Amino acid sequence: MQKINSTMLxxxxxxxxxxxxxxxVLGWKKGEFDYDxxxxxxxxxxxxxxxxxxxxxxxxxxxxxxxxxxxxxxxxVAVFLKPCDTYSFNQLLTEKRFDREKxxxxxxxxxxxxxxxxxxxxxxxxxxxxxxxxxxxxxxxLYDGEKTIKLSDVIAERCINCKSRKCxxxxxxxxxxxxxxxxxxxxxxxxxxxxxxxxxxxxxxNELSKCIRCNACRNVCPACTCEKCVFDNPDSCAQNxxxxxxxxxxxxxxxxxxxxxxxCTDCGECSRVCPQNIPxxxxxxxxxxxxxxxxxxYQAGAQVGSRAPLxxxxxxxxxxxxxxxxxxSENA
Amino acid sequence: xxxxxxxxxxxxxxxxxxxxxxxxxxAGNNRLAYPxxxxxxxxxxxxxxxxxxxxxxxxRGADGVIICGCHPGDCHYTSGNYYTRRRMSxxxxxxxxxxxxxERTRVEWVSAAEGAKFAATMNEFTEAVAALxxxxxxxxxxxKR
Amino acid sequence: MxxxxxxxxxxxxxxxxxxMTLYIPxxxxxxxxxxxxxxxxxxxxxxxxxxxxxxxxxxxTEDLVEFxxxxxxxxxxxxxxxxxxxxxxxxxxxxxKSFDILDRVFLTEPYDSYYATRREHGVIxxxxxxxxxxxxxxxxxxxxxxxxxxxxxxxxxxxEMFFEANTEKGKEILKKLESVTQSADASDVDGQKKKxxxxxxxxxxxDLSAEKFGKGMTSKYFDSPKWRELSATCIGCGxxxxxxxxxxxxxxKDFNSGKGxxxxxxxxxxxxxxxxxxxxxxSRNSQTERFRQRFMHKLVYYPDNNDGMFSCVGxxxxxxxxxxxxxxxKVMKTLGGEDxx
Numbered sequence: 001m002q003k004i005n006s007t008m009l010x011x012x013x014x015x016x017x018x019x020x021x022x023x024x025v026l027g028w029k030k031g032e033f034d035y036d037x038x039x040x041x042x043x044x045x046x047x048x049x050x051x052x053x054x055x056x057x058x059x060x061x062x063x064x065x066x067x068x069x070x071x072x073x074x075x076x077v078a079v080f081l082k083p084c085d086t087y088s089f090n091q092l093l094t095e096k097r098f099d100r101e102k103x104x105x106x107x108x109x110x111x112x113x114x115x116x117x118x119x120x121x122x123x124x125x126x127x128x129x130x131x132x133x134x135x136x137x138x139x140x141x142l143y144d145g146e147k148t149i150k151l152s153d154v155i156a157e158r159c160i161n162c163k164s165r166k167c168x169x170x171x172x173x174x175x176x177x178x179x180x181x182x183x184x185x186x187x188x189x190x191x192x193x194x195x196x197x198x199x200x201x202x203x204x205x206n207e208l209s210k211c212i213r214c215n216a217c218r219n220v221c222p223a224c225t226c227e228k229c230v231f232d233n234p235d236s237c238a239q240n241x242x243x244x245x246x247x248x249x250x251x252x253x254x255x256x257x258x259x260x261x262x263x264c265t266d267c268g269e270c271s272r273v274c275p276q277n278i279p280x281x282x283x284x285x286x287x288x289x290x291x292x293x294x295x296x297x298y299q300a301g302a303q304v305g306s307r308a309p310l311x312x313x314x315x316x317x318x319x320x321x322x323x324x325x326x327x328x329s330e331n332a
Numbered sequence: 333x334x335x336x337x338x339x340x341x342x343x344x345x346x347x348x349x350x351x352x353x354x355x356x357x358x359a360g361n362n363r364l365a366y367p368x369x370x371x372x373x374x375x376x377x378x379x380x381x382x383x384x385x386x387x388x389x390x391x392r393g394a395d396g397v398i399i400c401g402c403h404p405g406d407c408h409y410t411s412g413n414y415y416t417r418r419r420m421s422x423x424x425x426x427x428x429x430x431x432x433x434x435e436r437t438r439v440e441w442v443s444a445a446e447g448a449k450f451a452a453t454m455n456e457f458t459e460a461v462a463a464l465x466x467x468x469x470x471x472x473x474x475x476k477r
Numbered sequence: 478m479x480x481x482x483x484x485x486x487x488x489x490x491x492x493x494x495x496x497m498t499l500y501i502p503x504x505x506x507x508x509x510x511x512x513x514x515x516x517x518x519x520x521x522x523x524x525x526x527x528x529x530x531x532x533x534x535x536x537x538t539e540d541l542v543e544f545x546x547x548x549x550x551x552x553x554x555x556x557x558x559x560x561x562x563x564x565x566x567x568x569x570x571x572x573x574k575s576f577d578i579l580d581r582v583f584l585t586e587p588y589d590s591y592y593a594t595r596r597e598h599g600v601i602x603x604x605x606x607x608x609x610x611x612x613x614x615x616x617x618x619x620x621x622x623x624x625x626x627x628x629x630x631x632x633x634x635x636x637e638m639f640f641e642a643n644t645e646k647g648k649e650i651l652k653k654l655e656s657v658t659q660s661a662d663a664s665d666v667d668g669q670k671k672k673x674x675x676x677x678x679x680x681x682x683x684d685l686s687a688e689k690f691g692k693g694m695t696s697k698y699f700d701s702p703k704w705r706e707l708s709a710t711c712i713g714c715g716x717x718x719x720x721x722x723x724x725x726x727x728x729x730k731d732f733n734s735g736k737g738x739x740x741x742x743x744x745x746x747x748x749x750x751x752x753x754x755x756x757x758x759x760s761r762n763s764q765t766e767r768f769r770q771r772f773m774h775k776l777v778y779y780p781d782n783n784d785g786m787f788s789c790v791g792x793x794x795x796x797x798x799x800x801x802x803x804x805x806x807k808v809m810k811t812l813g814g815e816d817x818x
Contacts, residue, residue, distance in 0.1 A: 031802050031807070032681070032682070032796075032806055032807065032810075033611060033612075033681065036796065036802035036804075037802055038710060038801050038802045038803050038807070039710040039801055040706075040709060040710055041706075041709045041710070060800075060801060065710060125524055125608060125610040125611070126608065126609070126610050126611050127610075127611055128611060128681060142608075142610075142611065142676065142679065142680070143608055189429075192429065193429065197428075197431050197433065197434075198431065199431070200428075200429065200430065200431035201430065201431025201432065201469055202431070203431070204430045204431055205431075210507070212528070212537065212715075212719045212720075213537075213715075213719075214714050214715040214716040214718075214719045214746075215713075215714045215715055215749075216712070216714035216715075216716045216800050218714075219712040219713055219714040219800075220712050220714070220800050228750075230384075232749065232750055232751050233751075234751060234754065238384060239751075240730075240732075241728055241730070241743050241744070241745060241749075242537050242538040242743035242744065243537070243538070244472070244474065244538055244732075244741075244743075245472050245473045245474055247391050247470065247471065247472035247473075248472075250387075250430070250470065251384070251387050251391070254383065254387060254423075254426060254427070254430070255383060255384055255387070257426070258383050258422070258423060258426065261422055272800070273714075273716075273800035275527070275716045275719070275720055275798040276507065276527070277506075277507040277508075283426070286425075286426060286429050287422055287426065290421075290422055290425050290426075291422070294418075294421060294422075295418070309418065310415075310418055310419060310422070311415075312418075313411065313414035313415060313417065313418055314414075315404065315405065315414070317404075317414065317417050317418060317421070318417075318421055319417065319421070319439070320417060320420040320421045320424050320437075320438075320439040321438065321439065323421035323422075323424070323425055324421075324424045324425050324428050324434045324437075325434075326425075327425030327428060327429065328425075328428060328434075392734075392735050393735070472734075474732060474734045474739055475734040475735055475736065477734070477736075
């Protein structure tokens with residue numbers, strides 16, 4: 001099966017506009033360089049032909065934009081969704097955050113996205129161009145000329161631990177449907193669980209103290225779609241714009257992760273966007289792992305309409321005291 | 333919390349209106365002693381307790397936080413405490429994951445008839461928290477100056 | 478001009494830290510950041526730090542005043558502390574320029590004494606760039622990365638570090654460093670300056686021009702339909718603002734600690750929905766308006782009030798960090814390109 005490329009998507013996007021399936025398209029737009037790609041709404045075929053792009057740096061999950069985009073007017077929005085984005089799409093539908101009728105979803109197969117920071121770490125600064133053939137990445141730099149590095153060395157962390165290459169929601173599919181993967185995504189969580197209490201505290205204190213409270217993790221999160229976040233509401237008594245005395249940032253991240261517990265599809269956008277490289281996805285994964293252990297395996301967004309574990313219960317649920325012990329020792 | 337140079341843990345106990353608060357009352361009526369540093373906050377149901385309440389309590393100087401509600405199956409609102417149970421299982425497991433001492437948090441089901449259990453729970457919990465010392469890991473220095 | 482060999486740089490650090498706290502860019506697992514120097518901390522080779530040097534003068538949070546009540550009495554406590562002397566080593570030309578921009582905001586009336594005390598007590602050692610990145614565009618704003626300025630300018634070659642004092646403060650500290658440095662000739666770094674100049678011409682953003690922006694351009698760009706398109710996918714986070722060396726907006730808030738009230742200020746971002754919220758509500762209700770505010774401020778409003786000086790220094794941090802890779806370069810190209818269409 002041929003890997004999905006720019007040309008294929010440009011053709012598809014143009015076609016969807018031309019045949020009236022949709023009147024605007026959510027996709028990715030070329031940047032100044034080869035890697036700084038911006039999500040964008042395309043309104044014309046011209047614009048699509050000129051600016052639409054798809055490649056190894058199109059990591060941005062477009063599903064959350066549907067909440068805002070579907071509220072604008074009556075027409076349909078076409079959207080391109082990678083497998084992990086389709087889970088967010090389903091979860092948003094489950095929470096009735098947008099009108100399915102107004103969306104035309106194109107699922108696209110994906111073999112993992114590259115992380116430009118990893119590329120820069122290997123190739124150095126001054127990247128003039130970067131392109132890949134699906135196996136190798138060719139990087140041209142200002143100072144060291146051309147370098148070839150393996151794509152597998154610069155794949156984003158979340159893609160290395162990809163949970164599923166299966167598109168679970170679409171009107172139309174490009175490429176293969178893909179399969180759910182038996183990933184090692186909980187390895188790091190287990191590793192932290194097996195640390196001593198002091199080590200765990202040290203690890204998180206170090207990571208969370210880097211937080212600058214830019215709210216990028218929250219704003220990008222497809223599960224964070226409250227109209228007004230409690231942290232932005234001056235009347236909530238919780239509004240705090242800055243990290244302070246190491247408490248506020250802990251509060252923010254615990255509450256952020258807790259609020260999406262059972263609804264987080266593990267798309268990894270929070271960690272991708274963090275300007276301080278805090279591994280925020282580990283907090284979400286801890287909740288997912290605990291939910292799996294305590295209440296049985298549950299994948300948010302796998303189906304539309306499934307009941308999230310935190311709005312559900314059984315009479316025989318584990319007691320909190322036992323749960324804490326189990327959450328610590330259940331290192332498979 | 334330091335009182336006259338001696339450490340006395342400050343315990344915040346969220347008690348549901350229907351069972352646990354009545355349980356605390358019963359403990360009082362029966363002259364059962366439990367530490368005076370246990371501060372009870374009455375809530376309509378244990379599931380009223382938002383994770384933020386717990387973090388706030390720690391921020392404002394609590395050394396331990398305990399949530400008391402009706403026994404599972406006995407909730408005045410039928411199912412409130414079932415939700416509490418799930419939420420607190422996950423939240424406390426997360427706090428433990430972050431390296432915050434697991435002994436500082438607890439959920440206990442106390443019925444209106446269990447005055448003795450209430451007093452015993454508070455005694456035991458206070459002792460466990462006292463052994464840990466002051467809450468340093470979820471403190472806010474601004475609240476201590 | 479003075480110099481020292483790179484092997485002896487540590488003795489310079491030691492000498493400086495005898496009389497003041499020294500911060501140098503040091504590597505962490507996530508890139509370089511200014512770190513307090515203690516013996517053994519190595520200077521990073523990275524082009525620039527993740528967070529900008531504005532933190533030293535305008536920290537993310539600072540307490541302004543504290544109130545304590547007892548009965549009917551309110552005690553007002555001034556929490557201001559006279560800053561201690563400190564030195565920041567290895568600040569790049571872009572960040573050095575950002576201090577000028579911040580000074581014009583904080584050191585004109587109403588004078589900000591919190592900022593001023595830090596400014597007075599800080600000594601800046603700037604460092605010339607030799608390997609600017611593709612995201613650098615300081616040249617657009619007339620900054621020469623080979624002549625970084627500030628109190629002491631530094632140039633690093635393969636084996637030596639050169640120092641040139643630019644201010645009284647700089648001369649004073651170089652005098653203190655005489656025992657650990659040797660005298661040098663200004664021409665020793667000419668070659669490097671020239672080389673940097675050559676590289677600057679080759680940078681992908683070297684052709685970016687700010688000519689179309691500046692004073693008096695409000696009416697030209699304010700109603701441009703391009704803002705909607707540019708801001709369409711902005712997620713409204715504060716990343717660009719917080720990594721920016723020149724963003725200077727802040728909020729003043731009260732924190733009730735239960736024992737009193739601490740009034741503090743913290744960075745705020747014009748990208749936030751509650752930015753400058755007043756009794757009547759918000760002045761900018763859509764993300765497009767908020768987005769426009771940020772870029773108009775950098776490119777038009779600030780120059781309007783400051784003799785045409787832009788409040789962007791081309792450090793490229795927002796290019797690297799924006800979650801959706803939308804940034805001032807794209808804005809300038811899109812808006813500036815309108816005429817040509």
